[in-house]
Amino acid sequence: MGTLKYALLGLLNQKSLTGYDLMKEFETTVSEFWYAKHSQIYPELKKLTDDGLVEFKVETVGSAMQKKVYSITGKGREEFLDWMLEKCPLEHTPKSEFRLRVFFSSALEPQARLVLLQEQLEKYRGRLKHLQSNFEKFPQVPPQGSDAFGDYMVLMGAIMRDEYICNWLAKCIDLCKNAE
Amino acid sequence: MGTLKYALLGLLNQKSLTGYDLMKEFETTVSEFWYAKHSQIYPELKKLTDDGLVEFKVETVGSAMQKKVYSITGKGREEFLDWMLEKCPLEHTPKSEFRLRVFFSSALEPQARLVLLQEQLEKYRGRLKHLQSNFEKFPQVPPQGSDAFGDYMVLMGAIMRDEYICNWLAKCIDLCKNAE
């Protein structure tokens, strides 16, 4: 796919950043739907530079430390927008080790099956609380043209996702208990 | 992770199958949460055989065509159950090209943003209908000890997942329309 390329271009389309900054983005905000390690980011930035989609200027921090601040070029913005307007096919449902275990769970004792589901439910409830507290940083819906609007939509999606997973797990736990 | 190994062991724990049968499983039932191409399955089966976790007997179909029917061994069943009882950590939220686009969608014209969301909604609504019709093959909840019970739980999860995505997309579309 080469999606990392567009993830980087999209972020640099919002503002200029260093490779390190981009790495941090993939660890925080963006991590809900994309991520990459620095070992993948730096070579990709080099390729984007060679292709004229981004450019950088070197800034010096302190006395010796140098960093490369990357900006998107006109050509880069063009390719990014082309990608944004492409048809977006339905994604394959993601692989899930947990669901694989649930699928095979008839191999477990009823008690172990229940533990499997309950432990997972606790973990998702914890993450849900965390996401909900993140959501409070938006006092109201951000204006549609702002970068925050996309942020708002995906965060809302993340919360709804964890809510559905909690509902699903609770339903499975009920089924297991009632069948005993 | 080496999860493919356990996916194969889990399926062979239910019944004996050929490499081709396993490939078909990954294209149908199991595809909701795991999948693999034959080019990955055949070498993995060879490895599992070398490790004594599965064994096969050759069956002849027609006059010349040979197929290998694989069965799980005692050692294989043991390793599979060990894996089933391991702690199952919270999975990283899956990468999604679509959500990436939604995140960046302030770069689009309001009309293009709406089209992006609406097209995706239509696709998910279509798949949801398909999943719901699959679900009708269960006249009632299967007994907890049967292989069908795991199948039932994950299919229920898949339906709930597509429902939540439809709800999320509908909500996003509303936001975009109200902000105009």
Add this chain to the structure above:
DNA sequence: GGCTACATGTAAGCGGTTACATGATTTA
């Protein structure tokens, strides 16, 4: 002075996809 964060790179290896390659059986 020591720890954490900032900052940038390379190399080996793994999981997975795409493509190459072959041949038998069934069905229209």
Add this chain to the structure above:
DNA sequence: TAAATCATGTAACCGCTTACATGTAGCC
């Protein structure tokens, strides 16, 4: 008899992770 399906394998390549490797800056 032609096409689709059954059936099994290998090889090249790609995206990504883990580990290797190095050095600076800020903070306690």
